[in-house]
Amino acid sequence: MDSVSKVDIAGVGALAGQRVRIGCWMTRRRSSGKIQFLQLRDGTGFIQGVLVKEEVDGETWEKAGQLTQESSLYVTGTVREEPRSPSGYELAVDGIDIIQIATDYPITPKEHGVDFLMDHRHLWLRAPRQRAILRIRAEIISAVQRFFDERGFTLVDPPVLTPSAAEGTTNLFHTKYFDEDAYLTQSGQLYMEAAAMALGKVYSFGPTFRAEKSKTRRHLIEFWMIEPEMAFVDHEENLRVQEEFVSYVVGQVLEHCRPELAVLERDVSKLEQVKAPFPRISYDEAIDMLKEDGMELPWGEDFGAPHETLIAEKFDRPVFITRYPTEIKAFYMKPDPDRPEVVLCADMIAPEGYGEIIGGSQRIDDPELLEARFDEHQLPREAYEWYLDLRKYGTVPHSGFGLGLERTVAWICGLDHVRETIPFPRMLYRLYP
Secondary structure: OOOOEEOOHHHHHHHOOOEEEEEEEEEEEEEOOOEEEEEEEOOOOEEEEEEEHHHOOHHHHHHHHHOOOOOEEEEEEEEEEOOOOOOOEEEEEEEEEEEEOOOOOOOOOOOOOHHHHHHOHHHHOOOHHHHHHHHHHHHHHHHHHHHHHOOOOEEOOOOOEEOOOOOOOOOOOEEEEOOEEEEEOOOOHHHHHHHHHHHOEEEEEEEEEOOOOOOOOOOOOEEEEEEEEEEOOOHHHHHHHHHHHHHHHHHHHHHHOHHHHHHOOOOHHHHHOOOOOOOEEEHHHHHHHHHHOOOOOOOOOOOOHHHHHHHHOOOOOOEEEEOOEHHHOOOOEOEEOOEEEEEOEEEEEEOOOOEEEEEEEEEOOOHHHHHHHHHHOOOOHHHHHHHHHHHHOOOOOEEEEEEEHHHHHHHHHOOOOHHHOOOOOOEOOEOOO
């Protein structure tokens, strides 16, 4: 018998005509009596294994017949080209070593309810659609890191346990830190500002937590944020970095994840339009747009999902809404010098009804104004003394933003709900598995 190469399914194309051995799971089996077809997966891809009864020994034929959905095995066979296969190859099977026969696998090809699938999330991840989403998520994360690393940013890790909040404590998870009060972080931004004063351009990537009792398709309790912060960067330059960043990430997904986008039946033509520069409208212009379409909103109120969706429908790519009223934005945002009732900020609204994916601003760099903001927002001075030090010792103009990973994944993948964008979602009524 000729030699056998151990390989994963993604690498079989380089070994056409050769015998290989693959560790895999069976997703489906069908038989025509004299031929058995095994649909196999190994985490890197899918391949069809073909057994012809006359060409294999009786034991191998019998083993193939025992295989059930999600049974695990080592399969040996010869790689051959098959134009009808999505991968272009199939496996002429001549040997099977069964690891385990799976019985009564709960997720079958029939339709299941969302609650059932979420209860079995640990198994649902094996479905082609869920695997495609997680592959795209991984590519987005990789693209994020490449973008910032190639542009001179330094990755810095902020703490998860904090004594204070970036935007108030209303939606924070409270815990005890021995004898002190602490919170699970809702943002690493304040710490990134400190890091930017040491390293110039920095970014963080980590989990954040919001104790919001929300059940919308856009919200998770635990989600991941990418938060860059840049010294000597003003509001306008901040917007340019954001649009270049999002254009780059979408482009990388289009370049590296076409098969996964096809599995999701994503309309890639909409993603291909995502190129900088992005349109920009002010909060005032957005209010006028809503009024023209019969959705009046008093000046000074924040936008909800219906408002953002209506505005986004007018553009073929993400749109910036800039200069929100000072009263509805975070204490650290710098007021517009020419119009202090609004701040130098922007929300990036994704197309197709996916809402805000980035929030950013130029930060207050005046120590006296920042102290006044502490008083206005009734923030405990002792918890923020270190943050004020950043303005006392070498203050500079600086800006930054935060991108929510899961909402971005939902938009790029064209998903109905963010629960599929993360391996094990934490939602209002779900902590299992």
